[in-house]
Amino acid sequence: MSGYEVSVQALNDLLAEEDGGYCFPSEHFNEVFPKIYVGDAVIVQNVMRLRRLRITHIINAAEGNSFMHVNTNAAYYSGTGIAYLGIKADDTQHFDLSVYFEEASDFISQALSQKDGRVFVHCREGYSRSPTLVVAYLMRHQKMDVKTALTTVRQKREIGPNDGFLKQLCIGRETVKALRKTGAEVVALSRTFEDLESLAQECPGVQTVCVDLADWSATEKALSSIGPVDLLVNNAAVAVLQPFLAVTEEAFDKSFAVNVKAVLHVSQIVVHQMIERGVPGAIVNVSSQASQCALQDHSVYCATKGALDMLTKVMTLELGPKKIRVNSVNPTVVMTEMGRIGWSDPQKSEPMLKRIPMGRFAEVEDVVHSILFLLSDKSSMITGSCLPVDGGFLAC
Numbered sequence: 001m002s003g004y005e006v007s008v009q010a011l012n013d014l015l016a017e018e019d020g021g022y023c024f025p026s027e028h029f030n031e032v033f034p035k036i037y038v039g040d041a042v043i044v045q046n047v048m049r050l051r052r053l054r055i056t057h058i059i060n061a062a063e064g065n066s067f068m069h070v071n072t073n074a075a076y077y078s079g080t081g082i083a084y085l086g087i088k089a090d091d092t093q094h095f096d097l098s099v100y101f102e103e104a105s106d107f108i109s110q111a112l113s114q115k116d117g118r119v120f121v122h123c124r125e126g127y128s129r130s131p132t133l134v135v136a137y138l139m140r141h142q143k144m145d146v147k148t149a150l151t152t153v154r155q156k157r158e159i160g161p162n163d164g165f166l167k168q169l170c171i172g173r174e175t176v177k178a179l180r181k182t183g184a185e186v187v188a189l190s191r192t193f194e195d196l197e198s199l200a201q202e203c204p205g206v207q208t209v210c211v212d213l214a215d216w217s218a219t220e221k222a223l224s225s226i227g228p229v230d231l232l233v234n235n236a237a238v239a240v241l242q243p244f245l246a247v248t249e250e251a252f253d254k255s256f257a258v259n260v261k262a263v264l265h266v267s268q269i270v271v272h273q274m275i276e277r278g279v280p281g282a283i284v285n286v287s288s289q290a291s292q293c294a295l296q297d298h299s300v301y302c303a304t305k306g307a308l309d310m311l312t313k314v315m316t317l318e319l320g321p322k323k324i325r326v327n328s329v330n331p332t333v334v335m336t337e338m339g340r341i342g343w344s345d346p347q348k349s350e351p352m353l354k355r356i357p358m359g360r361f362a363e364v365e366d367v368v369h370s371i372l373f374l375l376s377d378k379s380s381m382i383t384g385s386c387l388p389v390d391g392g393f394l395a396c
Helices: 008-015 047-052 097-113 129-141 146-154 163-181 193-202 216-223 249-277 299-322 346-354 364-375
Strands: 029-033 036-039 057-060 083-086 119-122 187-190 207-210 231-234 281-286 324-331 386-389
Touching: 008 146, 008 163, 029 129, 029 146, 036 129, 057 097, 083 097, 097 119, 097 129, 097 163, 119 129, 129 146, 129 163, 146 163, 163 364, 187 193, 193 207, 207 216, 216 249, 231 249, 231 364, 249 281, 249 299, 249 324, 281 299, 281 364, 299 324, 299 386, 324 364, 364 386
Parallel strands: 036 119, 057 083, 057 119, 187 207, 231 281, 281 324, 324 386
Antiparallel strands: 029 036
C-alpha cells in the first residue's frame, strides 16, 4: 500500500459490508442525493412509473441492445418531456468511463438547475456504471472528494463500481497529490471550474487554470499567465465511441482537437518557455493501450492515441538536443478481483489474467508511479518511450 491518500482498495473497503462482502442492490432504485436517483433497467422502461416519480431527465449509462445493456434511447422517450442522455458503456475494467464524467456531470447539473428537475441515472443493475457517473458529479459539482462522494451514494444504495471505474475517479487527482508530495508546484488545467475548485480545496497550494484546451487562442491566453514550467503531464482526453461506418465529422474533429491538437499546442507553449529559460525539462503524455490494440467502436479514439504516440516520438527527436525528454504512459484499465457483472464468470476473467505475465491487476499507484518516474531525474536517459502499464498484456 502506498502513502497516497486514496487507493482502489481503500475505496473498495468503503463499499463493503461489515463482514467484508458485497451486496447487489435490494431495490430497483434509490434517491442517493436530493433529486438524483440511481436504479436499474426495470423502472426506466415504465414511463408511467417515471412520471409518478416526476423524473425530468434520464441518463442511460448502458445504452445498447446486448444482454449487458439497456435498449432505450432518445426516441423511446419522445413525447414524454423527459430529456435523455445515452452512454454506450461496458461494465469492464477496459472501458474508459472517465471520458463521459464531464458530459454526465453537466447534464445532471443542468437538470437540477431547473425548477422541479429530477434525474434518474441507470445502467442494467444500477450497481457499477450509473453510480460511478453520480459520484463523478458529486466530486465535480458538489465539491466532494472521492471518498465522501462514494460514501454519500453507498449510504443510500448498495453499489460496486468496478476497480477500473474507481481508478478513473481518482487517478488524475492522485497524480497531482503525488507531485505535491515531492514538493513540486503544480498547475492544473481543466475546462470545468467546479472540478478545479474542489481540487484546490482537496489539495491546497495547487494553482488552477480554467480553459477549454480544444480552444487554441483561449489556451494560449490562459497559459501566458502561469509561471515557469519544468515538468508537463498532458492528461486531457475525450472518447466518442462509434462504429467505423458510423463515425461522424463532429466526433472525429472533437477527438483529435482534444487528444492530439491540444497536446501539441500546450507542449509548444511550455517548451518555448523552457528554451527561452535555457533549462532542461520532461514531458509525459498520457496515451492508452488503445494506441496499440484495436477495440470495437474505438476507431477514432484508437487513431488519436496512435497519433499521440507518434507525436511523442517526433517531439523526442526534435527536443532531445534541447535537453527536453518526452515519453508517454499507455495504461490499460484496472481489472477487478471482486465479483462483478460481466467478469464474475471465471471463463471470462481467467483468460485475461493469463495474458498478464505479472499475474496481478493494476492499481492507481501503478500509473501514478510511472508518470512520476518519467518526470524524475531517475529516468534521465529515457526519452521517446511509450510505456505500457499493463503487467505485460501487450507483450503477449
